[in-house]
Amino acid sequence: MSIFALSRVKSPWILHYDTGGCNGCDIEILAVLTPRYDVERFGMINRGNPKQADVFLVTGPVTKRCRERLINLYLQVPEPKVVVAVGSCACDGGVFRNMYNVENGVDKVIPVDVYVPGCAARPHQIIDGVVKALEILSKKTKENIELPEYIKERFPSLNDRRKVLEEMRKR
């Protein structure tokens, strides 16, 4: 493996966003950073900055209010990127499924690469999920831009992110 391909896998910077869950998974994500689990040994840092992130950890069932922010954050993360849905809510809505104010999971709004089940997901599972995500990340380059199919059909070139955002908002 060349140094460039290796460095893509070895340095995942994390962005973490809660789309309206109960904060249980978020506490577990923060536990992953503590000395007991220490994800920095894989090179992971919690950046809190979408523009410098590679791995997008999303928790929560995506409430209608969070939807737009989620799309906005997703578009701000530069490719190559992977999305990890952490917790039952993020996977399919969990206990909030079919409530009037939720979208029933992250994959209804943005493409998801890895699903980490559990309520709340255990730190071991989160680490395992991110390591799985890194395998997927190693196959991606900055050329594959991932968006839902209906966006790709309408905007094949994807040069104007603002228009893409407008379109995704309407849906």
Add this chain to the structure above:
Amino acid sequence: MDFLLPASLLVLSPLIGGLLEGTFRKLNARMQNRVGPPIVQPFYDLFKLLQKRPILINNYHVIMAYAHLVAMVIALATFLLGGDFLLVIFFHGMSLALLSMGAYGVRSSYSQVGATRELLHILAVEPVLIMIAANLYLNTGTFLLSEIFNSNFLFKSMPLAFLALVAVLPAKLKKSPFDVSEAHQEIIGGPEIEYSGPFYAPIYLAKWLEEVLSAGLIAMFFLGNPVITLIAISVTFTFVLAVDNSTARLSYWDMVKYTWEISIPLVLVNLVLNYVGVL
């Protein structure tokens, strides 16, 4: 020989800086009882940043990132090749100012706040360095580093100036308690927040060079015996990291107040003692 060592140090400075940064992160992790990333982690980060998809905010913003790196390289080159010490200080200050100008060029409010705080960093660090330069002149009779490098164990005659340098190192390296411009938990990187992918790489690289320059400044006080020089550098950096891990961030005003009320008087006392002939 006189030219070969500094020139090779300059060429290898990204490598040395990267390893230094990696050691910092490893040491930091060990101090928190963690395993920590591998020592070559900063190189992985840099190569990854270069492969990300570029997202441009505006041209001016990106040009300032590269100008920041170039000014830092000039400061380091002037230092290693034995130029004027004042020139090193001014180019170092200019490099920080360029970063802050770039950060003013985008609309993110975090970036704007970070830019203002970056200017306060200059206000805190540069006067102390200039006072140290004045003190060096009193001891060696020159600002030229090529002649200062011939000196032997300057620490003996200017211990208080060295203490002042150690006191501003956290502000210079953006470590706690004076990491006010970066402040990752507060303003998420400050001036660097809007830089992404390949445009963040020059800033990341400039940070390593800043660490090499700081190591050089420490080494300047302990020349003569290479072993003592290396021990002094590692002890000082370990101390700075220990302080980084054991303190919380102070406000930007505390930073300026602290350096102006403690570091500058320390150098001044040393200056007077040197002039009187006590030290």
